[in-house]
Amino acid sequence: MATRRVLDEPAYVLHRYDWSESSLILDVFTRRHGRVALVAKGAKRPSSGFRPVLLPLQALRLSFGGDGEIRTLKGAEWAGGHVMPTGGALLAGYYLNELLLRLLAREDAHPELFDAYAQAVALLASEHGEAQQAVLRSFELLLLRETGVLPALDAETATLAPLDPAAQYVLVPEGGLRARHGDDRAGLAGAQWQALQQALQDAAPFMATLHACAHLNGALKPQLRNLLHYHCGGAALHTRQLLLDLQAL
Structure with missing residues (x-):
């Protein structure tokens, strides 16, 4: 079965879990695919580009792939908009x-x-x-x-x-x-x-x-x-x- 790829999908992070010393499991809400579980490899490293982006209540654009229950995050960008609520x-x-x-x-x-x-x-x-x-x-x-x-x-x-x-x-x-x-x-x-x-x-x-x-x-x-x-x-x-x-x- 071909690997399923999703590009530039509007999404929000609902919850994040530690997966290893350097990675996270994300539960995200996407517009076209509903709730999806993603692994963000290396996201906890200080040098990771994911680290400052994968925040809750922020509009994101995500790219991910895979056919398993937990897919792999390939890219994440802040989509702009409001500041973080407090x-x-x-x-x-x-x-x-x-x-x-x-x-x-x-x-x-x-x-x-x-x-x-x-x-x-x-x-x-x-x-x-x-x-x-x-x-x-x-x-x-x-x-x-x-x-x-x-x-x-x-x-x-x-x-x-x-x-x-x-x-x-x-x-x-x-x-x-x-x-x-x-x-x-x-x-x-x-x-x-x-x-x-x-x-x-x-x-x-x-x-x-x-x-x-x-x-x-x-x-x-x-x-x-x-x-x-x-x-x-x-x-x-x-x-x-x-x-x-x-x-x-």
Whole structure:
């Protein structure tokens, strides 16, 4: 079988692991090939051209080859753009990376999700406070949709009945979208869920959902986090636990 070569592929480093004294294993998110594992030989050496380039949350152009489960990195260039996020924005970016690692299968391309991720990390580097929260909610919605686990947000999941714009509904992991009960802590009006569904169907879904999420964080965040937690197998996200530990300090 001929060696498969990929040239100048848009990509981001999601995670990196030590492979030897001088090399790294990279888990990267690429636009046309999805998540790919690469070995970066010699990347830890001070003289390596890979060393200053293979950073998380930075737009890259990668070239790699091979047909095995782990391919070989041949070239890497910074594609330009925003500076490295810092502080809370850096932690938020790592949170997005962990979601992709948990929920995306290897070699499963999601070009629209890649574009949304690129927009999200660029905005995280420039926005603050509630604006950053809207970025996270927008990406969470698109990720859940892309992985096929987000129900339609303009109808009750069990009955497919259209939502009453004035009534309250909640999104639950095992039941989808349903009417809000008295013991439910958070819910959104039917009109708000319908607006989110319309935004997801927009030609530019990331920016549309970003605007739709702008004033919904308090009620939307716990519902999306519960759904993500469920589909991540119930295991706590490392970045989420780190944030809680920092808040406790």
